Amino acid sequence: MSKRLWPILLLIAAPVLLGALAYSFIPPVPPFLFNVDLGILAFVFGATIRDIGLLLFIFGVIVSLLLVLVYVLNRQRERQTHQLLENAFREAEQGRRRFLRRLDHEIKNPLTGLQAALVNLRETRSGEDRERAAQNADRAVQRLSRLLADLRKLSELEERPLERLPVDISQLLQEMIDAACSVPAHEGRQINLTITHVPWPLPVFTGDRDLLGLAVYNLIENALKFTSRNDTVEVRGFEDGRAIVIEVADSGQGIPSEELSKIFEELYRGSNARGAEGSGLGLALVNRIVALHGGQISVRSSQGRTRGTVFTMRLPV
Numbered sequence: 001m002s003k004r005l006w007p008i009l010l011l012i013a014a015p016v017l018l019g020a021l022a023y024s025f026i027p028p029v030p031p032f033l034f035n036v037d038l039g040i041l042a043f044v045f046g047a048t049i050r051d052i053g054l055l056l057f058i059f060g061v062i063v064s065l066l067l068v069l070v071y072v073l074n075r076q077r078e079r080q081t082h083q084l085l086e087n088a089f090r091e092a093e094q095g096r097r098r099f100l101r102r103l104d105h106e107i108k109n110p111l112t113g114l115q116a117a118l119v120n121l122r123e124t125r126s127g128e129d130r131e132r133a134a135q136n137a138d139r140a141v142q143r144l145s146r147l148l149a150d151l152r153k154l155s156e157l158e159e160r161p162l163e164r165l166p167v168d169i170s171q172l173l174q175e176m177i178d179a180a181c182s183v184p185a186h187e188g189r190q191i192n193l194t195i196t197h198v199p200w201p202l203p204v205f206t207g208d209r210d211l212l213g214l215a216v217y218n219l220i221e222n223a224l225k226f227t228s229r230n231d232t233v234e235v236r237g238f239e240d241g242r243a244i245v246i247e248v249a250d251s252g253q254g255i256p257s258e259e260l261s262k263i264f265e266e267l268y269r270g271s272n273a274r275g276a277e278g279s280g281l282g283l284a285l286v287n288r289i290v291a292l293h294g295g296q297i298s299v300r301s302s303q304g305r306t307r308g309t310v311f312t313m314r315l316p317v
Contacts, residue, residue: 107144110143110147111140113137113139114140114144117133117134117136118133120133121133147281150285153214153281153285157285162207162292162293163207163208163209163210163211164206164207165208166204166205167204167206168204169202169237170195170202172213173195175213176217176220177220177235179217180217180224183221186221189224189229189233190232191220191224192232193234193237194236194237195237196238202237202239202244205244208289208292208293211293212293215289215290215313218285219311220233222248222282222283223248223250226252226253227251227252231250231251232250233250233251235248235249236249243315243317244315244317245314245315246313247310247311248310248311249310254302254307254308254309255299255303256270256303257301260299263283264297266280267280267281267284268280268284286311290313293315293316294316295315296314297311297312297314298314
């Protein structure tokens with residue numbers, strides 16, 4: 001038996017031992033201890049004194065039982081807490097390993113493409129082939145640069161102080177739409193913006209404007225990336241009394257239901273994102289930025305007859 005357990009057992013047994021000793025050594029007192037002229041008062045007092053040892057013993061048993069119950073409950077709580085900590089550490093370790101595997105995969109692909117492009121540059125003699133190899137090398141370098149830049153942004157979120165300044169959400173949404181449409185790859189795309197103004201306009205939100213802009217831009221860019229020119233992208237902003245709600249919706253190919261719970265994980269790339277440009281960190285950045293502002297991000301998607309995806313960002317008013 002551990003040394004730590006002895007004091008606890010002694011503490012639990014002490015009330016019973018004291019009660020037993022009291023019951024053994026305090027003699028019974030006759031109820032008629034005083035003269036008859038004291039009457040009923042002497043009877044009551046004498047009867048009480050007579051059984052005090054028994055009462056102490058019963059009280060000691062009750063206290064000991066309560067101490068046993070408290071000890072058992074504390075031990076059970078300690079085991080549950082220990083189990084929760086073990087599960088948290090196990091999940092964190094599994095998440096770290098998943099992240100490293102995905103990071104290895106994300107780095108390995110552009111590095112392999114870069115190596116192949118360099119070999120082609122050295123061995124080919126055709127000017128056209130050399131130009132193609134140079135373009136492949138450039139794409140691989142750009143992909144690595146995007147990955148490192150997003151990793152740096154994600155790490156800086158844990159260190160940089162969060163600004164708390166008034167943000168006009170309507171203006172922010174319009175600016176991010178203009179920025180996304182100015183990218184050559186998104187040329188010709190149409191994004192519809194809807195902001196509610198009745199019965200009142202969107203309230204001013206207090207937060208970090210740069211980070212909120214990054215989150216909105218990533219959602220819009222994600223919608224444009226997985227839609228074609230014939231698809232529709234809508235950005236909607238409204239207020240429901242408790243939060244400012246920003247929705248980015250598209251009529252693209254949708255996300256498989258079994259992947260919806262994973263898309264906010266770092267470096268996770270769904271089945272429809274493989275081969276697409278990106279670092280796999282865009283939605284993880286959105287999730288972290290929204291959480292830093294006390295908000296929530298959710299997604300619903302369909303690949304059925306009415307296909308499409310809606311990301312919903314809720315910022316508390």
